[in-house]
Amino acid sequence: MFLNLSKLFYALLILYYGWFQIIFFSIPNLLLILGAGMMFFIFLNALQTRNLRNAFTMELKMWILFAVTSFVYGLFVAVNHGNLISSIFTFSQFLVLMYGIIYISDQDRTIDFFIIMFIVYAMFCAITTVFWGVEYGQGRISMGLANNPNTLGMTMAIGVCCVLFKHSFEKLIISVFAFSSIILMIYVILLTGSRKAFLSIALIIIYWLIFIVFKDIKAFKFTTKLKGILSVVLVIGTGYYMLYPFFKDSVLLQRLLILFESGNATREGMYSVAVDLFIQNPLVGIGFNNYRVVSMYETYSHSTYAEALACTGIIGSILYFSSYILILVHFWKLLKSNLDALFLRQAKVMLGLFSVLLFAGIGVIHFYTMTSSIAFGMLIAFYNVNLRSLKN
Numbered sequence: 001m002f003l004n005l006s007k008l009f010y011a012l013l014i015l016y017y018g019w020f021q022i023i024f025f026s027i028p029n030l031l032l033i034l035g036a037g038m039m040f041f042i043f044l045n046a047l048q049t050r051n052l053r054n055a056f057t058m059e060l061k062m063w064i065l066f067a068v069t070s071f072v073y074g075l076f077v078a079v080n081h082g083n084l085i086s087s088i089f090t091f092s093q094f095l096v097l098m099y100g101i102i103y104i105s106d107q108d109r110t111i112d113f114f115i116i117m118f119i120v121y122a123m124f125c126a127i128t129t130v131f132w133g134v135e136y137g138q139g140r141i142s143m144g145l146a147n148n149p150n151t152l153g154m155t156m157a158i159g160v161c162c163v164l165f166k167h168s169f170e171k172l173i174i175s176v177f178a179f180s181s182i183i184l185m186i187y188v189i190l191l192t193g194s195r196k197a198f199l200s201i202a203l204i205i206i207y208w209l210i211f212i213v214f215k216d217i218k219a220f221k222f223t224t225k226l227k228g229i230l231s232v233v234l235v236i237g238t239g240y241y242m243l244y245p246f247f248k249d250s251v252l253l254q255r256l257l258i259l260f261e262s263g264n265a266t267r268e269g270m271y272s273v274a275v276d277l278f279i280q281n282p283l284v285g286i287g288f289n290n291y292r293v294v295s296m297y298e299t300y301s302h303s304t305y306a307e308a309l310a311c312t313g314i315i316g317s318i319l320y321f322s323s324y325i326l327i328l329v330h331f332w333k334l335l336k337s338n339l340d341a342l343f344l345r346q347a348k349v350m351l352g353l354f355s356v357l358l359f360a361g362i363g364v365i366h367f368y369t370m371t372s373s374i375a376f377g378m379l380i381a382f383y384n385v386n387l388r389s390l391k392n
Contacts, residue, residue, distance in 0.1 A: 078287025101377035122159025153197025
């Protein structure tokens, strides 16, 4: 019962954070209340199971150390202590959320709840954008003026990964439904004009076709193979027919052409400033979330890698990105282990999700966003569950 209640609070939290407050209105401190409620019922469950430490992974420990050192050093070097404190507090909340995802998945022995919940959340956002989206600026559409189109686009990209995680060729109607939802999410990305989200989806789909579909479909029985080929052909044809006419006249194509032809001078300037700031204080940086204060751009650097270097220096960057290396090592171990066909396919999809996050980090700052934190939480939870199962 306690675990189910913690899931309920998580579901309300993600829907409120990423959808309700954008479309309707904000409720003061509701995010904190929902997060505290989730953790309260996790704690009650842990009193029964005594498994509180199982979800306390090395990645979380490194990120906690990253938060602590960034806060302590930031007190000495940050120009704006308000930004430092509020951002560290927010990042700490994301760590608690990731812990909750890992703990619940460990108890369930699967991450299916969080995958399905993210699909539901992404579909809420997609349908809202298609039917009630608003003009955000420069021809780009989003759910609301408070919802950055790039953030919405990355939600769609992670949503596609979650659909592919649950997808199966066994039933044609389910396969067609899954692919239809992917087409809807791609359409939303065209509306947002988000280049990194579009390239991320292209990356995951190409990866999925090459390393999963083309390889695994050979091992299917004839009827399953036929369903698989039919559904892929059907969705490609339908997707091309529905999306291409819109794509060729979309703001996304215009933005992609500008990027490929002349690059992005503003982003390049941001990255250059980040390097200069890093050189000025290479050991501990200029203070967590203080790039926006000291740079002429008056906003964050639009890159996880640039922001980490500029704001937390060598020490912070090593602590933060060490978790990325640990994730990669753990997935390598998982893929080399004796997994059955279903879990091996899912592991490959999750590795594709990690690749998407690495790519998106060029233009997104992961430690400032809840969506990225949820994705990392699901990644860690997946291999944590499966590696523990193999050991048992």
